[in-house]
Amino acid sequence: MVKTGAIYRSLVLSVSIASQSAGVNTHVLSRTVIAVKNAVMRLVGLLAVVMLVFESALLFTGVVFRYFLHKPIIWSDELAQSVFIWLCMFGAALALDRHEHMRLTAVVTRFSKRAQHWFETLGLLIILLFAAYLIGPGFHHAGGQMVVTSPALNIPDGYRAMAIPVGMCLFAFIAVSHLLTHSRWQDILSAAAVIAVVGYALWFFADFLYDIGNLNLIVFFVLVLGACVMSGVPIAFCFGIATLAYIVNIAEVPPSIVVTRIDEGASHLVLLAVPLFVVLGVLLQISGMARKLIDFMSSVLGHIRGGLNYVLLGAMFLVSGISGSKVADMAAVAPALFPEMKRKGADENDLAALLSATGAMTETIPPSLVLITIGAVCGVSISALFIGGLVPALVCTLAIALVCYLKSRKAAQDTRERARAAEIGRTFLWALPVLVLPIIIRVCVVEGVATATEVASIGIVYVIIYAVIMQLAIGGLEKSRIYPMLVEATSLSGAILLIIGVATAMAWALTQSGFSTTLVDFMTHIPGGVFGFMTVSIVLFVILGSVLEGIPAIVLFGPLIFPAARAMHIHEVHYAIVIILAMGIGLFAPPLGVGFYSASAISKVNPDKVIPKMWLYLAVLLITTFVIAFVPWFSIGFL
Structure with a gap:
């Protein structure tokens, strides 16, 4: 133990002396790394935005050709799915570089600034370890998929699957660049030592963990996963490293299974609704439609304390189930409503909590992919599920509305006098286009005009037409905000989709x-x-x-x-x-x-x-x- 400590201190001292002697060279290295990383990420951001715009146009074109021209494009879904996985990985890389992956920092922020930097270094090393471990299996998986060709396009599936190892390379590159530019060598060495000790302990006791059966799940999916979450590591990589540790030490299957599960989880075509609804929300903000909707709702409910919370409840009830994904439901509502709700005085943290609560209760509202799935795999009438899900959702909505009412009685949120009928009528006319949008979306799904994945593209085109008309009539469109908000949309979508993909791998491990x-x-x-x-x-x-x-x-x-x-x-x-x-x-x-x-x-x-x-x-x-x-x-x- 004494020898180990002496060696470590000598190594740290040597690195410190070398760093000091390097002086200007270290500074030049940092500047070079930052410049290269920024150039790479600008290119990744541009490619991601192009893919996002292309996906929207492709899906809308497919709707037009299939429903209106009766000439379906048989290869559109294949191409959309191939581009989607690249969009997912590029967006996740953008989120990592922009520090927009979700993480729990409540514990870490209680420590000193120096300790927080150490935990940040630990997180970067865990991300680097996870990504580096899967680069080889990722390319192996993509190579194996080269022999599989798509039915319509007749293109090797390996080109689509190549997105995952490329994404892993980007994760590793970003982690290394952040380590070189933001972390002290002492922190890197000590954090790496902690990871090495934990990894060695899991390897050394692997036979014992295997012999105790499912009790080993506590070690990997409670202790390891919990420690990573509490350390502030991004949630997606917490799931990933815990799953990888279990598979490497216990499951007796190759690590490539993690890649295939991530591929399966993040490639589900219905998840394409997530980035499209995020874009729809961005366009609703830029076009001013969101502001007009909130103005109308505020004129009707603004004199009621906490009335804007009821607006959020109603909006979630209207759009829930359309995309088949709770994430997409929230992405359709929150970006459109939250900015104006905050401006009206609502607490952003309580709005996020209310959004979570509404997301938790709205999956029983038809049409919902969960309802369809449970009917298909369990032999339950889907039409009966559609009928049976409405009243429970309404009961839950009323229960949450009661909470909003009770909380609003104690809130200091500003209210105003009841609006006059003329003002309500005027704001209603301005809000009518956005009030019609949820109806258009739901009718398009129910009547078979578009699938749950395609319907967001209809909403996007609808909002674009509205924005163009308004720009020609009264102007005021903030065109300079479009590209940055599209980059932000790809980053947000990538962060969410990576969590879902890695959670799919963890689900497989628990099942196996x-x-x-x-x-x-x-x-x-x-x-x-x-x-x-x-x-x-x-x-x-x-x-x-x-x-x-x-x-x-x-x-x-x-x-x-x-x-x-x-x-x-x-x-x-x-x-x-x-x-x-x-x-x-x-x-x-x-x-x-x-x-x-x-x-x-x-x-x-x-x-x-x-x-x-x-x-x-x-x-x-x-x-x-x-x-x-x-x-x-x-x-x-x-x-």
């Missing part, structure tokens, strides 16, 4: 461990009859929702658990609605819920400040879920 089978066996033998089964189901799916996306969890656990529910004579529609609500709570429950960090990212706030404001909303939603669980009429009363 046999944890799901053990859990289901436990549930079928719990005491308490229906009451006990429903209680455990709610708790279980809250936990699952915190680590899994809704669709993977349903696909994995639905076919196993639903037979047990039917054996206990629980109505399948009722049970489906309850577990969807429970998963929603888990998905938006800090500190692990992916949806919570997505909502914070979309809201552009620090998640640490949102957490204290989340608990009341989550508690009310949990109580409401139990009420719905033990009063089946809410789910099946109109069947």
